[in-house]
Amino acid sequence: FATGETGRVGSPKRREIGHGRLAKRALIPVLPSAEDFAYSIRVVSEITESNGSSSMASVCGGCLAMMDAGVPVKAHVAGVAMGLILDGNRFAVLTDILGDEDHLGDMDFKVAGTANGITALQMDIKVQGITKEIMQVALAQAKEGRLHILSNMQDAMGSVRTELSAHAPRMVSFKIHPDKIREVIGLHISEISNERVKEVKDYLAEGQIVRVKLLAADERGRLRLSLKAAMADEGGTIAPLAGASEVAEAAAEAAPASGETA
Known part of the structure; x- marks a missing residue:
């Protein structure tokens, strides 16, 4: 205009x-x-x-x-x-x-x-x-x-500004002391998949590295992360790990029937 x-x-x-x-x-x-x-x-x-x-x-x-x-x-x-x-x-x-x-x-x-x-x-x-x-x-x-x-x-302006805005999205890797994990919370089980997740191990393996999306931070600075939101942004979804359903079925069959005693 x-x-x-x-x-x-x-x-x-x-x-x-x-x-x-x-x-x-x-x-x-x-x-x-x-x-x-x-x-x-x-x-x-x-x-x-x-x-x-x-x-x-x-x-x-x-x-x-x-x-x-x-x-x-x-x-x-x-x-x-x-x-x-x-x-x-x-x-x-x-x-x-x-x-x-x-x-x-x-x-x-x-x-x-x-x-x-x-x-x-x-x-x-x-x-x-x-x-x-x-x-x-x-x-x-x-x-x-x-x-x-x-x-x-x-x-x-003689050169490009070297520091990005505080509001620019960024990827950061960091280690958390076990005593402080509750302060960060990390990836909640409800944010792994759009389907109901009973066990995290059905979808993620220990030590597996995944890309998550930062949804929000509360007044205490704790982060709310989402794997399913990150996958949706990339046009995909997360599927159960191979063999997870078979392991679950085997565990169910091995469990004692109701009223049985070992």
Whole structure:
């Protein structure tokens, strides 16, 4: 949304989708691999008012936001919008165009990238075409403007924040002293499976390592863990261990009948 725009409320409009895709394309080359950063990443850019390129502002802001959130991006990414005033054989290339320069000019050329190169381009022109000379001048000025913006971004945030938010999900392994187990509680039998579990050993073996989900922590800091919730998030369920039913049946057959004495 933007000040002065009273468009429909609901799904994103074509302009918003296009700007989002351009910003996404500009940022993807510097994102970490799934092996290096196992979190989902969502960047939301809301432009409350603009007199320039909101998509290039989204590239700069999105990059800084990810760095501030602890996403290990490979480099700063900045973007700048270039304009053009064409008069016969004469021309002037404008850097970081304003709204009027976009509206009255002959070109809107968006260039985004790092200090080492370009990651995304997008051009709108109102003329039949542009010459090689115009393109060369536009790219040269865009590089100069991009490097200037990158310098300011570097001053604002020189490196990725090394510590994650206290609210970010994380996996931690730790040992508990037997005397303190009751303080942690751990995995309750009711959170192992959606089915009724009579014996934990029917579903889990001693020493088995499983992934659980942290559901809540009470006022004393005790954790409520769930295996079935973690399995549901991964699209699966936990089944009884092989042979568990046979062991249970054998135990039932070996038990003395009601009223019998040994």
